Each structure stands twice: as structure tokens, then as C-alpha cells.
Amino acid sequence: MIAVRGVSVQFGGLAALSDLDFAVPRGTVKAVIGPNGAGKTTLFNVISGIQAPTSGSVLLDGEDITSRPPHERVRRGLARTFQNLQVFSGMSVLENVVVGMHARLHAGVFSALLRLPSGRREEASARHRARALLGRVGLAGKADLPVSALSFGDLKIVEIARALASEPTVLLLDEPTAGLPASEASRVAEVIRAINTEGVTVLLVEHNMRVVMSVSHDILVLNFGRRIAEGDPASVRAHPDVITAYLGADIEAAHCA
Amino acid sequence: MHAQISTTTYRALAILWVLLIALPWITPNNYWLNLATLWLTNVLLVASLNLLMGYSGQISLAHGAFYGIGAYVSGVLAAKYGVSPWIGLPLALAATGLVAFAVGWPTLRLRGHYLAMATLGFNAIASVLFVEWRDWTGGPNGLVNIPPYTLFGVKLDSDRAFYFLALAAVGVALVLLLNLLDSRTGRALRALSTAEVGAECMGVNVHRYKILVFVVSAMLAALAGCLYAHHNAFVSPESFDFLVSTMLVVMVALGGTGNWWGAFLGALIYTLLPELLRSFGDLELLVYGVSLVVVLLFFPRGLGGALDLLCERIASRFRARESNIHAAGAAANRARPDS
Amino acid sequence: MDPSLLLQLAFGGITTGSIYALVALGFNVVFKSTDAINFAQGEWVMAGGMMAAWIHQQFGWPLLTLLPLAVICVALLGLVSERLSVYPLSRPSPMAVTLVTIGIAIATKAMVMLLLGKQPMSLPSFSGVEPIRVGGASLQPQALWIVGLLIATMVGVHLFFERTLLGRAMKAAAADREAAALVGINVARTVMWCFVIAAGTGALAGIIITPITLTSFTAGTVLGFKGFSAAMLGGLGNLRGALAGGLLLGLLESFAAAFISSKYKDAVAFVVLLLLLFFRPAGLFGRSQVQKI
Numbered sequence: 001m002i003a004v005r006g007v008s009v010q011f012g013g014l015a016a017l018s019d020l021d022f023a024v025p026r027g028t029v030k031a032v033i034g035p036n037g038a039g040k041t042t043l044f045n046v047i048s049g050i051q052a053p054t055s056g057s058v059l060l061d062g063e064d065i066t067s068r069p070p071h072e073r074v075r076r077g078l079a080r081t082f083q084n085l086q087v088f089s090g091m092s093v094l095e096n097v098v099v100g101m102h103a104r105l106h107a108g109v110f111s112a113l114l115r116l117p118s119g120r121r122e123e124a125s126a127r128h129r130a131r132a133l134l135g136r137v138g139l140a141g142k143a144d145l146p147v148s149a150l151s152f153g154d155l156k157i158v159e160i161a162r163a164l165a166s167e168p169t170v171l172l173l174d175e176p177t178a179g180l181p182a183s184e185a186s187r188v189a190e191v192i193r194a195i196n197t198e199g200v201t202v203l204l205v206e207h208n209m210r211v212v213m214s215v216s217h218d219i220l221v222l223n224f225g226r227r228i229a230e231g232d233p234a235s236v237r238a239h240p241d242v243i244t245a246y247l248g249a250d251i252e253a254a255h256c257a
Numbered sequence: 258m259h260a261q262i263s264t265t266t267y268r269a270l271a272i273l274w275v276l277l278i279a280l281p282w283i284t285p286n287n288y289w290l291n292l293a294t295l296w297l298t299n300v301l302l303v304a305s306l307n308l309l310m311g312y313s314g315q316i317s318l319a320h321g322a323f324y325g326i327g328a329y330v331s332g333v334l335a336a337k338y339g340v341s342p343w344i345g346l347p348l349a350l351a352a353t354g355l356v357a358f359a360v361g362w363p364t365l366r367l368r369g370h371y372l373a374m375a376t377l378g379f380n381a382i383a384s385v386l387f388v389e390w391r392d393w394t395g396g397p398n399g400l401v402n403i404p405p406y407t408l409f410g411v412k413l414d415s416d417r418a419f420y421f422l423a424l425a426a427v428g429v430a431l432v433l434l435l436n437l438l439d440s441r442t443g444r445a446l447r448a449l450s451t452a453e454v455g456a457e458c459m460g461v462n463v464h465r466y467k468i469l470v471f472v473v474s475a476m477l478a479a480l481a482g483c484l485y486a487h488h489n490a491f492v493s494p495e496s497f498d499f500l501v502s503t504m505l506v507v508m509v510a511l512g513g514t515g516n517w518w519g520a521f522l523g524a525l526i527y528t529l530l531p532e533l534l535r536s537f538g539d540l541e542l543l544v545y546g547v548s549l550v551v552v553l554l555f556f557p558r559g560l561g562g563a564l565d566l567l568c569e570r571i572a573s574r575f576r577a578r579e580s581n582i583h584a585a586g587a588a589a590n591r592a593r594p595d596s
Numbered sequence: 597m598d599p600s601l602l603l604q605l606a607f608g609g610i611t612t613g614s615i616y617a618l619v620a621l622g623f624n625v626v627f628k629s630t631d632a633i634n635f636a637q638g639e640w641v642m643a644g645g646m647m648a649a650w651i652h653q654q655f656g657w658p659l660l661t662l663l664p665l666a667v668i669c670v671a672l673l674g675l676v677s678e679r680l681s682v683y684p685l686s687r688p689s690p691m692a693v694t695l696v697t698i699g700i701a702i703a704t705k706a707m708v709m710l711l712l713g714k715q716p717m718s719l720p721s722f723s724g725v726e727p728i729r730v731g732g733a734s735l736q737p738q739a740l741w742i743v744g745l746l747i748a749t750m751v752g753v754h755l756f757f758e759r760t761l762l763g764r765a766m767k768a769a770a771a772d773r774e775a776a777a778l779v780g781i782n783v784a785r786t787v788m789w790c791f792v793i794a795a796g797t798g799a800l801a802g803i804i805i806t807p808i809t810l811t812s813f814t815a816g817t818v819l820g821f822k823g824f825s826a827a828m829l830g831g832l833g834n835l836r837g838a839l840a841g842g843l844l845l846g847l848l849e850s851f852a853a854a855f856i857s858s859k860y861k862d863a864v865a866f867v868v869l870l871l872l873l874f875f876r877p878a879g880l881f882g883r884s885q886v887q888k889i
Contacts (some may be wrong), residue, residue, distance in 0.1 A: 092447070
């Protein structure tokens with residue numbers, strides 16, 4: 001469904017990603033884990049189109065989208081959230097979510113200038129759908145608040161609702177539970193599972209292992225921009241290289257002893 | 258930072274326009290009427306730059322030039338080729354739009370000060386051309402004998418007639434602008450000006466929208482230029498130079514960048530300042546410079562922002578009073594014995 | 597093509613180019629520390645020249661006294677301007693600082709007009725007016741002073757930023773305000789020093805060029821504009837860029853005036869600027885900014 005072939009990203013002398021190859025089968029949830037600096041967010045930036053790879057390609061449903069700008073990828077069904085938030089300040093929560101629908105709405109400049117009724121109708125129905133989406137993620141009560149009034153954790157959920165607003169087939173979630181207390185984190189996990197049940201393919205970067213283990217079908221482990229393990233949660237958990245990457249070689253030796 | 262456009266904005270604009278329609282019968286003499294006409298043109302000019310600065314975070318140092326292109330294209334077509342100003346208007350807007358597109362398309366791809374730089378260069382070039390293309394523009398001495406607009410054979414050259422023309426033109430332009438801002442397009446603009454990457458990843462073609470804002474902004478400035486040319490009957494290059502462009506940026510900031518009513522206030526300052534300073538004689542320039550610094554220091558959100566704060570404070574006091582009344586009423590109800 | 601003509605044009609271009617480079621230098625110093633465009637730079641150049649010319653006219657003091665006196669006066673002006681207008685800013689964003697410098701520019705121009713008069717003034721050339729003949733072209737001795745000063749100032753500023761503690765602190769503050777503050781650098785102070793240096797070097801430039809170009813209270817605007825353009829051409833914030841941008845602009849103007857048209861020379865220079873922007877947006881030496889997500 002979403003595939004990455006031979007992707008490398010070089011920042012001067014630093015190789016953020018080296019010859020990365022993997023795929024996310026349609027309708028599954030794949031988690032990308034790895035120590036800080038492993039290249040996870042760079043990977044997301046390449047897939048969503050903000051960062052051009054030094055080499056390699058990105059495929060969405062078999063189509064090569066490597067040269068497509070981010071906004072076109074959204075139209076093709078790719079949506080994402082951000083680790084450090086890219087919420088639109090100065091707008092309400094509801095409006096943020098409606099922006100997510102931008103690619104699915106059609107009213108253009110002409111319709112805007114003349115306030116054509118078709119445009120107004122489209123706006124009204126968009127707001128209605130956005131409110132429903134916020135209801136699904138449990139933020140219905142806060143829909144009309146300015147985003148500056150919400151906590152970091154709530155804003156992460158707003159971003160998820162906003163990404164869902166574009167009716168994606170593939171959803172990239174960049175640390176969706178970062179900054180959330182355990183109860184909220186499990187709520188997000190619920191939301192992810194619900195989204196996936198509806199058929200959306202999910203690729204997520206996560207540090208919270210409980211969430212990773214509970215929602216993922218498949219895990220990819222990165223370190224220093226390379227894949228060091230890939231597979232179902234159980235096998236990845238026991239993988240020696242993974243343990244070494246997170247905990248260091250001595251612990252690994254102790255674990256196996 | 259942006260104007261939150263709502264039905265209140267439309268209503269307030271309508272009320273303002275009704276008051277403005279009554280102005281000719283309120284003012285003691287034509288001096289004030291002419292000043293009001295100048296203010297209206299300046300509102301359009303400042304609003305055009307405010308759109309760009311407020312909704313795309315970019316600075317243009319060429320709005321003086323766009324103002325000038327509008328004025329010269331319409332003026333030259335009318336004065337030298339006898340083209341009706343009503344036809345000159347769309348032509349001037351189209352010409353300016355095209356030029357803005359050419360300047361903006363390559364530069365708006367880049368993040369940073371690049372539009373400021375490109376527009377700086379562009380204004381410099383335009384200034385040279387306004388002077389050197391003498392056969393058309395009349396050179397440094399300016400273009401003369403620009404005919405006024407005519408409606409049904411009547412020349413709109415009296416102060417009152419032109420005032421109403423300006424009122425109508427600026428009113429229509431501002432309503433169209435409001436419509437644009439209160440739409441999917443306006444929302445995309447607000448998104449890209451606060452979190453550009455986020456907007457791009459939500460499907461907003463940021464590059465295309467930045468160009469749209471720039472071109473619309475330039476065309477609004479050109480419209481102001483057309484009005485100016487056919488009212489003043491004369492235009493000269495110094496009205497459109499780099500200094501004018503810089504002052505417009507200052508006026509947008511003084512009014513409050515991105516603040517809808519800020520454009521009206523900035524235009525007011527821009528229009529009244531020369532009149533106010535005249536009485537200072539030689540000290541005029543000094544007072545100007547110092548006042549600028551003082552306003553910038555004490556009103557970081559511009560005068561429009563200060564006005565917003567004031568309105569907010571009044572509104573919250575009303576809300577407090579209302580809740581006090583409610584509380585008192587509730588307490589009274591509780592104290593009443595059951596009948 | 598007469599080689600001595602080309603040489604003459606080159607001399608002229610390098611002379612004016614050096615002037616632009618000196619002004620651009622001041623822009624870059626302020627830009628480095630505040631990310632703002634200092635609209636007052638041209639006025640400080642003008643103020644230095646005017647101050648020196650006025651003192652010379654009133655008191656007839658020798659150059660060796662005039663120079664440091666005028667430079668110190670204008671540097672003080674820069675300091676006071678910064679303390680009164682930039683320092684009190686509650687949110688010193690680049691935009692806010694840029695706008696404030698516009699106010700400073702206007703006020704400075706006004707003060708010079710009020711205190712030193714509206715008449716154009718001049719200074720005698722530092723080492724006489726006898727042109728030096730080189731390869732069939734003639735060079736004014738003052739031009740050598742200008743180029744010499746440019747090199748000396750560039751070296752001086754470079755050494756300041758690389759070798760002195762204050763200079764390195766300023767660089768740090770320019771790179772990351774918060775981090776610099778966290779290591780104990782008084783960021784507001786570094787901004788103040790930037791303004792002082794910009795004003796001082798600007799004044800110095802103004803004094804050196806006054807013998808060639810008359811100065812008056814209106815001279816600052818065009819100089820500032822050209823200096824800013826040169827700074828952009830070379831890459832804002834980049835000291836080498838100021839040199840390259842200034843020289844390039846000067847040479848472009850000189851050759852365009854001769855081979856295309858003296859009326860259109862400004863337009864030609866800016867067309868080149870625009871083309872450069874489209875193909876090398878960071879300027880000749882600048883580095884394009886990367887935003888981290």
C-alpha cells in the first residue's frame with residue numbers, strides 16, 4: 001500500500017536514512033520504533049513529501065509519488081500528524097479540522113468572491129462533518145475553542161482528527177501519544193484501532209511500547225537510519241539487535257546469559 | 258494575528274459605509290471631503306498590503322510600484338490614446354496582475370526574505386521606467402491631462418461625484434475581499450500563514466495560494482492607482498517610489514498586521530499625518546520619526562490591535578455585569594417565599 | 597574595445613562598489629544579530645560625513661581629529677537610538693526591529709537637517725586631488741582611501757567576530773538567542789553593540805566618501821537603498837557577501853552606464869539582482885535557511 005524503496009537521505013556528511021526498504025500492506029498497522037535520532041521523523045518527512053530523498057523512491061498503491069509535492073499526496077490519500085505539532089494558531093479547533101478537508105472540498109476563488117450558494121452549502125456540510133469527527137475522538141466539547149486553549153495532548157488528538165478529515169487511505173502518525181498520560185494514551189490507541197478497522201492503513205512512530213504492542217500488526221525497527229529488524233511484535237521484542245539498540249550490548253549479553 | 262471574519266465584520270462595514278454616504282452633507286467644506294476621498298483610496302492601498310503581510314507573512318516593498326502601474330496604465334491609455342477609463346481599469350488590473358505573477362512565481366517558492374528583496378528590486382526598476390519611458394509616462398514631470406471617469410455622459414470630476422465613485426469602488430472591493438477571506442480560500446490562507454508545513458501536508462498548495470495573495474494584493478493596489486490617477490488628473494513618478502512602498506509597510510504595521518480594521522486606521526494615519534505635521538514646519542520630519550517609534554513601542558499589535566483589546570475589555574465588562582445581574586436575579590428568586 | 601576605457605570603468609565601479617560594500621557591511625552586522633533590516637544604516641553613513649564636514653567647516657580641525665570625533669558621535673547616536681527604540685521593544689521580532697529602524701532613520705535625517713543645516717557640504721580629499729594614472733586610466737587618490745578602508749574594516753570586523761570575546765558572544769546570540777542567554781551572554785547588550793558597530797563603521801564610510809560625493813541630509817536614503825541591495829546581492833548577514841555584493845553592484849552600474857545607457861543603469865543593476873535571486877536566492881555567499889520539522 002505504501003512502500004519505500006532504497007531511500008537514502010543525506011544531510012551533508014550525516015546519513016539520516018540509508019538505503020531503506022520496506023512496505024506497509026494495505027489495511028495493516030505498522031509501527032516504526034527506534035532510539036532517538038534513528039531517522040523516524042526523517043522517514044515520515046520523506047513519505048509525506050516535505051523532504052526529498054537523496055536517492056530512492058516512495059510508492060503509494062504502486063504509484064511512484066517521489067516527485068509529487070505534499071499537497072498532491074494528500075489528494076491521493078496520504079495524511080499525517082506532526083511530532084511537534086503544526087496546528088494553525090489563531091483558529092478554532094473546528095476550523096483546524098476543516099482545513100484537513102481542504103483537498104476534498106471544491107469551492108474555488110470565484111465561488112468565494114461571489115459567495116455562491118454552492119460554496120456556502122459545502123462549507124456548512126464541511127463544518128458538520130468536522131464536528132462529527134471531533135466527536136469521534138472525544139473533543140466535541142472543545143470544538144469551538146481556540147487552539148491556544150488546549151493542552152499539548154489534546155492538540156495531538158486534534159491533529160489526528162484533522163488528518164482523518166482528508167479521508168485518507170494511509171495515515172502517518174508521528175508520536176501520537178507523546179505528552180499524554182497513560183489513560184489518554186490508551187484512548188488514542190483505541191482511536192487508532194477504530195480507524196484501522198475502517199480500512200485505513202496506519203504507519204506510526206511511537207515510543208510508548210504498550211501502545212505499539214497493542215495496536216501494531218507489524219513493527220519496523222530503525223537505528224542510525226537503517227532497518228535493524230522487522231516483523232510481528234513478539235519476534236521484534238526478542239530480537240537481539242533491537243535489545244542492543246535500546247539498552248546497550250552489556251544488557252543484551254546479560255539477557256541472553 | 259488575523260482578522261476573524263464574521264457577520265459582525267460585514268455588518269460593521271455596512272454601518273461604516275452608510276455613515277460615509279452621509280459624509281458630504283456633514284462636512285463643512287470640500288477640504289474634508291477630498292481628504293476622505295484620499296483616505297478611501299489609501300484604505301484600499303493599505304488593505305492590499307495588509308492582505309499580503311497578514312495572510313502570507315511576506316513583505317512587499319513594491320506596492321508603491323503596483324499603485325503606480327495601475328495609475329500609469331489607466332492614465333496613459335486615457336490621456337494619450339483616448340481609451341475610456343472604464344476600459345482602462347480592467348486593463349490596468351490585468352497588467353499589474355501579470356507583472357505581480359511574474360515577480361512572485363519564482364520568488365514565492367522560497368522561504369525567507371526573498372519576496373522583500375525581489376519587490377525592492379522591482380520597485381527600483383519600475384521607478385526608472387516611470388521616468389525613462391517619457392513618450393508614454395511624461396517622464397519626471399509626470400503625466401498630465403488625465404481625464405476623469407464619466408457616467409452616462411456626466412464627468413465625475415467634482416469632489417462630491419468622485420467621492421461617491423470612490424466610495425462605491427472601494428466598498429465593492431472590500432466586500433469581495435471579505436468574501437475571499439471568509440471562505441475555503443481564506444481558511445487555507447490563514448492556515449499557511451500560521452503553519453506552512455502543516456498546511457501543505459493538509460492538501461493546501463501553498464505556492465499557488467501565496468501567488469494568489471500576491472497577485473490579488475497587487476491588483477487591489479492597482480485599483481487604488483486607477484482611482485488616484487483619474488481624480489488627480491496628474492501622476493508623477495515620486496508618488497510610486499521605494500519610499501512610498503516602505504511607508505505603506507509601516508502603515509500596515511501601525512494599523513496592525515492582518516487586522517481587518519487596522520487597514521482603515523493605518524490609512525487614516527497615512528492620510529492625516531502630512532496634514533497634522535504641516536503645522537510643525539521644519540520639525541515635521543523629526544516629529545514623524547519619533548512618533549513612529551513611539552507608536553511601534555507602545556502598540557506592538559498596532560492601533561487595530563489596541564482597539565481590539567479595548568473592545569474585548571468593554572465586552573468582558575458587559576459580560577461580568579450580565580452575570581452579576583443573573584446572579585442577583587437568581588438570589589432574589591431563592592429569597593422569595595413559595596406561594 | 598579600448599582597454600584603458602575598461603580599466604577606467606572598472607576603477608569607477610570598484611570605487612562606488614566599495615562605498616556600497618561599506619554600507620552593506622553595516623546592514624549585515626545588524627542583520628546577523630537581529631535578523632532585521634536596518635533602514636537607518638544609510639542615514640548613519642550620511643551623518644558621519646555631515647558631522648565631519650560641518651566640524652571642518654566650523655572649526656577647521658585637522659582630519660586626524662575630525663575622523664574619530666565624528667565616528668564617536670555617530671556611534672553614540674547609534675547607541676542612544678538602540679537604547680531608546682529597540683531595547684524597549686516588548687517583542688523584538690525582526691519585523692518590529694525593522695520597522696523601528698525606519699523611525700530611527702527618519703528621526704536621524706531630521707536631526708541632521710535641524711542641527712547641521714540643509715546645505716550640501718564637503719570635505720577636502722585626504723591626500724590631494726592629483727589623479728593617479730594607471731595603464732591609461734586615472735584614479736582619484738581618495739578612491740584608494742575608500743578601498744583601503746573597506747579592506748581594513750572588513751578585516752577588523754572579521755577579527756572582531758572571530759577573535760574577541762564580545763564578538764563571539766554576538767555571533768552566538770545571533771545564532772540562537774535563547775541558548776546564548778542560557779550560557780550567560782547578555783543578548784540585549786550584544787544587540788546594542790551591533791548597532792554601535794554598524795553606526796560607527798557607517799560613519800567612517802561616510803567620512804571617507806564625502807570628499808568624492810558631496811553630502812547633505814538627503815544623501816542617506818539612496819546610499820541606504822544601494823547598500824541594502826548590495827547586502828542582499830551578497831547574501832544577508834554574510835560579511836564576505838557585503839564585499840562581493842557591493843563590488844558587483846558598483847561594477848554593474850559602471851559598465852551598464854557605459855555600454856547600455858546611463859539612464860537605465862539602475863534598472864540594469866536591479867534586473868541582474870532579480871535574476872540572481874531567481875537562480876541563487878541566498879545571494880552569492882549566503883546560506884539558504886533550513887527549517888527543522
